[in-house]
Amino acid sequence: MAENLKRADRLAVIGELSARMAHEIRNPLAAISGSVQLISQGNGIPEADRQLLAIVLRETDRLNGLITDFLAYARPNQPAKGSVNLYALVAEIASLLVPDRRFGAARIVNGVDSDFTLPIDSDQFRQVLLNLLVNAAEAMSGSGAIVIDADRIDEIRSGGEKRSVYRITVADDGCGMDQKTVSQIFEPFYTTKASGTGLGLATVYRIVEAHGGRITVESTEGKGTLFTIYIPVQGND
Numbered sequence: 001m002a003e004n005l006k007r008a009d010r011l012a013v014i015g016e017l018s019a020r021m022a023h024e025i026r027n028p029l030a031a032i033s034g035s036v037q038l039i040s041q042g043n044g045i046p047e048a049d050r051q052l053l054a055i056v057l058r059e060t061d062r063l064n065g066l067i068t069d070f071l072a073y074a075r076p077n078q079p080a081k082g083s084v085n086l087y088a089l090v091a092e093i094a095s096l097l098v099p100d101r102r103f104g105a106a107r108i109v110n111g112v113d114s115d116f117t118l119p120i121d122s123d124q125f126r127q128v129l130l131n132l133l134v135n136a137a138e139a140m141s142g143s144g145a146i147v148i149d150a151d152r153i154d155e156i157r158s159g160g161e162k163r164s165v166y167r168i169t170v171a172d173d174g175c176g177m178d179q180k181t182v183s184q185i186f187e188p189f190y191t192t193k194a195s196g197t198g199l200g201l202a203t204v205y206r207i208v209e210a211h212g213g214r215i216t217v218e219s220t221e222g223k224g225t226l227f228t229i230y231i232p233v234q235g236n237d
């Protein structure tokens with residue numbers, strides 16, 4: 001037991017150090033990308049050099065994205081739960097995502113009842129939904145629909161007693177995954193994408209867990225994927 005605690009302490013220290021390190025990398029990165037942007041706006045730059053500068057910019061953007069994802073994963077906060085209207089949160093995220101180039105022509109169908117509220121940290125769940133929706137869009141190569149729904153159900157627990165949970169589903173009709181992929185998607189840094197960070201679903205998992213909930217996934221190759229999040233109704237435990 002004492003050994004385990006020591007290990008947990010060590011991991012916490014490593015987590016904190018790497019989060020600080022990631023944070024410190026941001027400033028020089030901003031200076032690099034700002035300077036390169038200024039240089040590339042100058043006159044008389046040969047086309048070949050301009051292309052190289054574009055590569056520097058693209059890659060600094062990528063590093064910035066990696067650091068943003070890493071910090072979201074490495075610095076988990078205790079959720080500050082409030083009563084959040086899920087319909088409004090989905091609508092807000094949809095309006096952010098639709099103009100995003102990663103999103104292509106994917107459609108978001110907000111099937112949540114307009115008065116559906118549940119006890120969650122709205123910033124953390126914005127991140128959860130964003131990560132799930134971006135993945136869904138990336139799995140759909142541009143077209144198709146992502147359907148978000150929510151309800152409240154009674155779960156029968158192993159002891160036979162009932163408890164109420166909120167259930168949120170995110171379904172897409174994208175490429176789906178084979179079972180081997182499904183078994184690894186929540187692991188940090190697991191990605192099948194050329195420029196993925198593999199931190200999206202690891203962060204989703206962490207946040208759902210911190211809310212006392214759980215997330216499941218069902219997927220069929222070539223057909224699509226369904227993520228289901230269960231969040232306990234407060235006062236259950």
Ligand code: ADP
Pocket residue numbers: 131135136139172174175176177181185190191192193195196197198199200201202225
């Ligand atoms: P990233 O998106 O950076 O690859 P994630 O943690 O968000 O990292 O996702 C991990 C992997 O899970 C993806 O690379 C992809 O293979 C798979 N995946 C996640 N969501 C979906 C989805 N909706 N449809 C198909 N595959 C998915």
Ligand code: MG
Pocket residue numbers: 131134135200201
């Ligand atoms: Mg992702």
